[in-house]
Amino acid sequence: MLISVIGCGYLGAVHATCLAHLGHTVVGIDSDRELAARLDAGRPSFYEPGLESLLTETLATGRLRFTGDPAAVAGSSVHFLCVGTPQLPDRPGADLSALDAAVGALLPYLRDGDLVVGKSTVPVGTAERLADRFAAAGSGAAVAWNPEFLREGHAVADTLRPDRLVYGSGTGDERAVAILNEVYAPVIAAGTPVISADLATAELVKVAANSFLATKISFINAMAEMCEAAGADVTVLADAIGRDVRIGRQFLNAGVGFGGGCLPKDIRAFGARAAELGVDRVAGLLDQVDRINLGRRDRIVDLTAEVCAGDLVGARIAVLGASFKPDSDDVRDSPALAVALDLQRRGAHVRVTDPQAADNARKRSADLTVVDSVTEAADGADAVLLLTEWREYRELRPADLAGLVRHRRIVDGRNVLDPGRWRASGWSYRAPGRL
Numbered sequence: 070m071l072i073s074v075i076g077c078g079y080l081g082a083v084h085a086t087c088l089a090h091l092g093h094t095v096v097g098i099d100s101d102r103e104l105a106a107r108l109d110a111g112r113p114s115f116y117e118p119g120l121e122s123l124l125t126e127t128l129a130t131g132r133l134r135f136t137g138d139p140a141a142v143a144g145s146s147v148h149f150l151c152v153g154t155p156q157l158p159d160r161p162g163a164d165l166s167a168l169d170a171a172v173g174a175l176l177p178y179l180r181d182g183d184l185v186v187g188k189s190t191v192p193v194g195t196a197e198r199l200a201d202r203f204a205a206a207g208s209g210a211a212v213a214w215n216p217e218f219l220r221e222g223h224a225v226a227d228t229l230r231p232d233r234l235v236y237g238s239g240t241g242d243e244r245a246v247a248i249l250n251e252v253y254a255p256v257i258a259a260g261t262p263v264i265s266a267d268l269a270t271a272e273l274v275k276v277a278a279n280s281f282l283a284t285k286i287s288f289i290n291a292m293a294e295m296c297e298a299a300g301a302d303v304t305v306l307a308d309a310i311g312r313d314v315r316i317g318r319q320f321l322n323a324g325v326g327f328g329g330g331c332l333p334k335d336i337r338a339f340g341a342r343a344a345e346l347g348v349d350r351v352a353g354l355l356d357q358v359d360r361i362n363l364g365r366r367d368r369i370v371d372l373t374a375e376v377c378a379g380d381l382v383g384a385r386i387a388v389l390g391a392s393f394k395p396d397s398d399d400v401r402d403s404p405a406l407a408v409a410l411d412l413q414r415r416g417a418h419v420r421v422t423d424p425q426a427a428d429n430a431r432k433r434s435a436d437l438t439v440v441d442s443v444t445e446a447a448d449g450a451d452a453v454l455l456l457t458e459w460r461e462y463r464e465l466r467p468a469d470l471a472g473l474v475r476h477r478r479i480v481d482g483r484n485v486l487d488p489g490r491w492r493a494s495g496w497s498y499r500a501p502g503r504l
């Protein structure tokens with residue numbers, strides 16, 4: 070099939086590459102011409118394990134190309150919308166301006182029978198609005214919604230072997246379902262279940278899934294607060310409740326909380342849409358989830374002050390981790406950077422390091438000192454903070470840092486180190502949710 074993918078960031082670059090890998094002829098279009106040119110040369114503009122090799126391999130087949138030219142959609146019959154839907158600058162809610170611009174640029178090239186498939190995460194009702202827009206413009210193209218559930222750091226595998234495919238389509242639009250089945254034929258043949266729904270349900274599935282994940286993390290972080298108050302250990306609690314298959318152990322890691330380009334903005338946009346529709350309970354629930362989450366960043370700052378005997382002014386703090394999660398260079402709404410900036414505002418001298426996200430951290434905040442190694446970050450430090458659980462940080466031993474730091478103090482913001490081991494080596498060890 071001839072397919073266009075519009076918007077080639079974290080989602081679109083992976084989606085375009087994987088569809089071409091599956092055998093389709095794909096053009097990826099991005100309004101950022103430099104980004105498109107880099108992808109076309111086999112160089113993704115972000116770090117995602119496995120993407121660069123798959124991209125190089127797939128470009129070589131001649132079935133995949135990237136361009137900044139919106140006219141390149143002409144000739145494709147299926148158009149995936151993968152542009153960003155960030156938070157509005159001044160309030161909770163999704164900024165749909167990129168989506169509307171992308172649709173505006175696509176409209177003149179649409180032919181009757183084309184299928185426009187939304188993958189971006191949007192407020193419920195957006196697909197219907199776009200369908201009305203196509204109809205008003207006299208276009209014979211149909212709209213479907215096919216939300217994406219990939220995780221950064223696992224994006225290629227999640228795209229080729231997703232837990233499920235969800236299709237939303239207009240009433241009685243069996244053709245859209247048939248086209249999507251053809252697009253994903255090899256994925257479906259490998260056993261992926263397909264759930265077909267109306268447009269609104271498909272849109273809601275996506276934000277409900279992210280809201281559930283966010284709620285699960287905030288639940289365990291609320292339990293971490295309880296554990297601290299009661300002198301209990303949240304990591305043991307999570308292991309024990311997670312053994313119940315109805316609960317499950319995943320997404321029960323307490324710590325500095327969730328960040329990234331999706332969970333935070335998605336729960337806020339969903340809350341705002343719920344409030345618009347008068348569903349205040351959903352808005353209220355998600356507001357609490359957000360508040361609990363943001364409170365975790367403050368808790369890490371408090372723990373840092375505690376290990377530094379209350380005095381952050383002039384303290385030298387090493388922050389290990391800048392990305393919002395390991396195996397990604399994405400620093401959007403990164404809890405690690407939020408904590409680093411807050412400590413700096415309180416007078417600490419902070420040095421941040423990260424195996425992949427150092428450049429993005431520097432771009433994000435010119436005020437931060439970002440260094441290239443743990444050694445540089447920890448040199449002379451009064452406290453070390455582990456805030457993104459990259460494997461190399463999880464595997465750190467007390468002896469790796471002991472000769473570098475000024476004081477043996479560590480805050481394990483992700484609950485991934487063995488407290489006994491660090492304490493036995495003379496370190497003050499603190500972590501959220503355990504004494």
Ligand SMILES: NC(=O)C1=CN([C@@H]2O[C@H](COP(=O)(O)OP(=O)(O)OC[C@H]3O[C@@H](n4cnc5c(N)ncnc54)[C@H](O)[C@@H]3O)[C@@H](O)[C@H]2O)C=CC1
Nearest residue numbers: 076078079080099100101152153154167170171189190217
């Ligand atoms: N990043 C992720 O892991 C996932 C993201 N999503 C959703 O996918 C959407 C995209 O997210 P990301 O890829 O992370 O964002 P991103 O910001 O990395 O990429 C968006 C891309 O769209 C391009 N763009 C903006 N306006 C355009 C236009 N008019 N025409 C062509 N290109 C345009 C931008 O230049 C940028 O490269 C969002 O709605 C997000 O919530 C969904 C699942 C996973």
Ligand SMILES: O=C(O)[C@H]1O[C@H](OP(=O)(O)OP(=O)(O)OC[C@H]2O[C@@H](n3ccc(=O)[nH]c3=O)[C@H](O)[C@@H]2O)[C@H](O)[C@@H](O)[C@@H]1O
Nearest residue numbers: 217218219220221286320321322326327328329331393394
């Ligand atoms: O809509 C999206 O963009 C994506 O958002 C999340 O994926 P992602 O943001 O890549 O990362 P996650 O693995 O979900 O982690 C999100 C945040 O939660 C934090 N987290 C995760 C798990 C946990 O137990 N505790 C915890 O604090 C992570 O450190 C990270 O900051 C969802 O997991 C994807 O299914 C979804 O497609």
